[in-house]
Amino acid sequence: MRSSASAGSWKLTVRSGARVERRRYDQLERALGVAEVRGTQLAREVPRRTVDLKFKRIEPRQQVAARIELAGPERVVPSVRAGVDVRGDGSSEAYVGRLRRQLIDPLRGETSWAALRRVLMSRADSTSRLPGR
Numbered sequence: 001m002r003s004s005a006s007a008g009s010w011k012l013t014v015r016s017g018a019r020v021e022r023r024r025y026d027q028l029e030r031a032l033g034v035a036e037v038r039g040t041q042l043a044r045e046v047p048r049r050t051v052d053l054k055f056k057r058i059e060p061r062q063q064v065a066a067r068i069e070l071a072g073p074e075r076v077v078p079s080v081r082a083g084v085d086v087r088g089d090g091s092s093e094a095y096v097g098r099l100r101r102q103l104i105d106p107l108r109g110e111t112s113w114a115a116l117r118r119v120l121m122s123r124a125d126s127t128s129r130l131p132g133r
Contacts, residue, residue: 048088
């Protein structure tokens, strides 16, 4: 019996500026590893300046410089959508959901990548124990 952490296909989408990269992985653990490496790299490369509009200032912390998203394990209608937003100051925030995103609160000393991994792996473990899975 395969767990949902390894069953199906996980789509990794990396958006940075106008560039969009898409890849598929058979295992959630592998997709999470690649996402973290790519996201950490982007966090070092994304220094942004404050955007000064006539009516509003947008600080680097308020800007999403890159977005790394995971969707799966189903191909057509993924049951899990989650990711990490890399901010203009290099910080990052993990979330679950697509249209109505919920931020994942990291535990003490936990990175946003570790928080995302914790939540997704616990969901995958709990669904693999359901009857019929």
